[in-house]
Amino acid sequence: MKKIVDEVVGEGLEKLLGERVTLFCVNYIYTGKLVGVSETCVLLQDAGIVYETGEFCIGPWEDFQKLPQDWYVQLSSIESFGVLK
Secondary structure (H helix, E strand, O other): OOOOOOOOOOOHHHHHOOOEEEEEEOOOEEEEEEEEEOOOEEEEEEEEEEEEOOOOOOOOOOEEEEOOOOEEEEHHHEEEEEOOO
């Protein structure tokens, strides 16, 4: 049996703190500045929902709807994440 023994601190979502991230979730795509990470959720500042992406490598989102305040997203709903636009 092979096992990974090293634990790397500050990877994943924690590594992206302070960045504008995109979270591909079960039902929606959220984007905003990642300002908090807890055991159960993340906190996005200047957040919004992306309803149409357009081309990923070109320009702004095709349809981005800003949320009225900072927004929490459950970790259990996040399928993938990263810095995109």
